[in-house]
Amino acid sequence: MSGGEPVRPDPGPVTAPDAPVLDVAGLSVAFRDGRGWREVVHGLDLSVAAGTCVAVVGESGSGKSVTARAVLGLAGAGARVRADRLDVAGADLRRADERDWRRMRGARAGLVLQDALVSLDPLRTIGREIGDPLRLHLRMPPAAARSRALELLELVGMPHPALTVDRRSGELSGGMRQRALIAAALALDPPLLIADEPTTALDVGVQARVLGLLEAARDRGTAVLLISHDLAVVSRMADRVVVLHDGRVVEQGPTAELLGDPRHPITRALIAAVPTEVPRGAPLSLAPHGADAATADRPPGPAPAATSAPGLPSSGPPGAPVTATRPPILEGLGLTKSFGSGPTRVLAVQDASFRIEPGRTLGLVGESGSGKSTLARLVLGLTAPDAGEVRLDGGPWTTLPERGRRPLRRRLGAVYQDAFGSFDPRWSVRRILRDALAAAGAETSDAAVAVLLDQVRLAPGVSAQHPLALSGGQRQRVAIARALAGSPDVLVCDEPVSALDATVQARVLDLLDEIQRERGLAMLFISHDLGVIRHMSDTIAVMRSGRIIEQGDAERVFTAPEHEATAALIRDSPRLVIRGPGSNR
Amino acid sequence: MSDLELSNRAVAGRSLPRPPRIGTVLALAFVAFLAVATFAPGLLQTTDPDAIAPRDAFEPPSWAHWFGTDESGRDVYSRVVEGTAASLLIGVSATAIGLALGLLLGGLAGLGGRVLDFAVGRVNEVLFAFPGILLALLIIVLWGPGPVTATIAVGLSTAPGYARIIRGELVRVRTSSYVEAARVLGHGRARVLVRHILPNALAPLVVLATLGIGQAVVWASALSYLGLGAQPPAAEWGAMLSAGRIYITTAWWLTVFPGLMIVVTTITTTMLGRTLAARDGSRR
Numbered sequence: 015m016s017g018g019e020p021v022r023p024d025p026g027p028v029t030a031p032d033a034p035v036l037d038v039a040g041l042s043v044a045f046r047d048g049r050g051w052r053e054v055v056h057g058l059d060l061s062v063a064a065g066t067c068v069a070v071v072g073e074s075g076s077g078k079s080v081t082a083r084a085v086l087g088l089a090g091a092g093a094r095v096r097a098d099r100l101d102v103a104g105a106d107l108r109r110a111d112e113r114d115w116r117r118m119r120g121a122r123a124g125l126v127l128q129d130a131l132v133s134l135d136p137l138r139t140i141g142r143e144i145g146d147p148l149r150l151h152l153r154m155p156p157a158a159a160r161s162r163a164l165e166l167l168e169l170v171g172m173p174h175p176a177l178t179v180d181r182r183s184g185e186l187s188g189g190m191r192q193r194a195l196i197a198a199a200l201a202l203d204p205p206l207l208i209a210d211e212p213t214t215a216l217d218v219g220v221q222a223r224v225l226g227l228l229e230a231a232r233d234r235g236t237a238v239l240l241i242s243h244d245l246a247v248v249s250r251m252a253d254r255v256v257v258l259h260d261g262r263v264v265e266q267g268p269t270a271e272l273l274g275d276p277r278h279p280i281t282r283a284l285i286a287a288v289p290t291e292v293p294r295g296a297p298l299s300l301a302p303h304g305a306d307a308a309t310a311d312r313p314p315g316p317a318p319a320a321t322s323a324p325g326l327p328s329s330g331p332p333g334a335p336v337t338a339t340r341p342p343i344l345e346g347l348g349l350t351k352s353f354g355s356g357p358t359r360v361l362a363v364q365d366a367s368f369r370i371e372p373g374r375t376l377g378l379v380g381e382s383g384s385g386k387s388t389l390a391r392l393v394l395g396l397t398a399p400d401a402g403e404v405r406l407d408g409g410p411w412t413t414l415p416e417r418g419r420r421p422l423r424r425r426l427g428a429v430y431q432d433a434f435g436s437f438d439p440r441w442s443v444r445r446i447l448r449d450a451l452a453a454a455g456a457e458t459s460d461a462a463v464a465v466l467l468d469q470v471r472l473a474p475g476v477s478a479q480h481p482l483a484l485s486g487g488q489r490q491r492v493a494i495a496r497a498l499a500g501s502p503d504v505l506v507c508d509e510p511v512s513a514l515d516a517t518v519q520a521r522v523l524d525l526l527d528e529i530q531r532e533r534g535l536a537m538l539f540i541s542h543d544l545g546v547i548r549h550m551s552d553t554i555a556v557m558r559s560g561r562i563i564e565q566g567d568a569e570r571v572f573t574a575p576e577h578e579a580t581a582a583l584i585r586d587s588p589r590l591v592i593r594g595p596g597s598n599r
Numbered sequence: 600m601s602d603l604e605l606s607n608r609a610v611a612g613r614s615l616p617r618p619p620r621i622g623t624v625l626a627l628a629f630v631a632f633l634a635v636a637t638f639a640p641g642l643l644q645t646t647d648p649d650a651i652a653p654r655d656a657f658e659p660p661s662w663a664h665w666f667g668t669d670e671s672g673r674d675v676y677s678r679v680v681e682g683t684a685a686s687l688l689i690g691v692s693a694t695a696i697g698l699a700l701g702l703l704l705g706g707l708a709g710l711g712g713r714v715l716d717f718a719v720g721r722v723n724e725v726l727f728a729f730p731g732i733l734l735a736l737l738i739i740v741l742w743g744p745g746p747v748t749a750t751i752a753v754g755l756s757t758a759p760g761y762a763r764i765i766r767g768e769l770v771r772v773r774t775s776s777y778v779e780a781a782r783v784l785g786h787g788r789a790r791v792l793v794r795h796i797l798p799n800a801l802a803p804l805v806v807l808a809t810l811g812i813g814q815a816v817v818w819a820s821a822l823s824y825l826g827l828g829a830q831p832p833a834a835e836w837g838a839m840l841s842a843g844r845i846y847i848t849t850a851w852w853l854t855v856f857p858g859l860m861i862v863v864t865t866i867t868t869t870m871l872g873r874t875l876a877a878r879d880g881s882r883r
Binding site for chain 1: 775776777779780781782783784785786787794795798799802
């Protein structure tokens, strides 16, 4: 550790060496609901020992984040927190008031949140943000606080710490902000570090570095409480896993044992939802869900509808030259697009060429800012390329004027990351789908809407709802139904599951897979998540700084990447590692 | 989204259909009073607002004369009721003029492309540089005083504010992902404009207009008070204030009651505007 001796302010009551740093028993949290209380966490027990990492996993709404906040006294003014025991680093916090909490936060427990952009004050420099807890808790003079902040930035691997220390959060990238936040959380070297979805919004490379930092903190003796819905992340660094569902612990145990031999259905569903190791075409979700039962009797493998694309290889033999024999439905030829002009000109996409055959999926992967979404906009004809063209079914597409493109638009469907934002806020599901059917020149009856909803396994009753009343997964299903309204040949999916929980993500991916097989749809599937890409794609294109640096059969790209950056992406992406019981760490 | 946010939203969602607040009920009752006073003042008046009774001049408020009498013995309450129509007409018409002009300028800037946006933006900034009331005074100097001129003047001077808000809303909606989604579906420009952009961008106008009426009433009264709007014999609130000003030390009721009407009208429209805004916000 380059930061010299760890500074441990206000040591408080000395704890026995093996006493847990975080010790919670019978924790319950309730929120005011009208006149009564609605309990969201029911009698939870949790303990984290020094130098270990305990992960709390569960779907959203399971009470993970509320638990993490309650432990820090941050559950909110409308919340009622009760516990039989609530000890942090030896201090009993059951009766703590706001002053006690303030003294505890930072000194005894640090918090790392998902969204570093809103967790850092945009008007203050990183140096001040990190130095403040030092000045506040240790009364460190400004100069000393600054040099300690520099040390911490170096510790978390911030590039050019001497420059970064005077920057504000808006001037940093997402990964740099997250590292600054971790530096701030580590400033007082607290015995407990709580990380709430610390890597969810980050690219895989950055994600790996951030997890490395948390691991390093744990190995220095910090107790780490990791909140996550991503078991791949958890399997990498947690010693113990606690599975939450509806505010209760349904299963817990050492990571290897729990992941290797899950007992509870919720745990099994969470494990099955990790897409990385599941072969293409195999379902990710375990039980048939809701209206899915209607499709359960369908034989596995390509559905009869797929015969519209004769000779469709189910997953394609690796490196097979089939790709050259069938005409592509969608083809990109030397696409180039830049934004701005002069010295600030940015080449978002550079000389990108690709082809997608009917019934096949091209997975487009790359870090944020690599030009994936610009490429999607070019394909959808929303922005004109500077050079090159996109051809649809052998005919021109991007070279057509908008008037000529409009009648062809129904052949391309689009699914976005933010399904909710893609709906007119005044419209009900029925109106959204009717509008899409009308655009395709199809019948707009209630029956037609019900058929669309059925295709995405939603009950017809959903049509009367406003998207606001739907869950994230349901919204994305409605968005898929809208994209299917025109019976498209190609579906462009731009990060369609990135905003969803692991288990919901699994169900939406399964749905897309089924629909593709039923209809022989071609898909352009964009994601930053390699696990998802690998599960969904026949061929893969890897983008970096606007260029497609590698392209080929999915299995070939994953098993024998040609480009160094691809290899790094694959190496850094978290995957579910299930070791045999007893071999933990 | 974190679990915490989810649960908070669930809580908020459940308590949505609550009964209207007492303030809203009072505001609506006052609006009803104003409506009757405008269209059928006779129903509310106790005497003829223009009947002169020199013997009863400067009577303080009493059972016979709720708001007292003025220097000619006219009933102040009946005159305040009589003046509602004039004051509100100026306020509502001025708001309508301001909104219409704001729609035109904001629409050009928000939908007309980069050059028009730039041009309208600069014109708007010049107009913004003048305080509104100064702009109104300038217009009156050019066209002479009177209620019609005052209305137009207030309308013109509120237009830049509306234009700016309308432009912002249009740009926000035009670049939203649901408008893009509609384009991807293959809808034409006109349909996207009519179905998505206009309804979503202009929905906040209802709120703006309601808030604007109160402001316009204050401005119109200010102009009348200065003798630049409705002229003194007319029972207009601003003109009544102006006429009562010289007796303010002896007959406070001559200025307090018309003033109270202006204040309560403004508060009422503002409150209703806020309620509408809150409801609009919770729908999004």
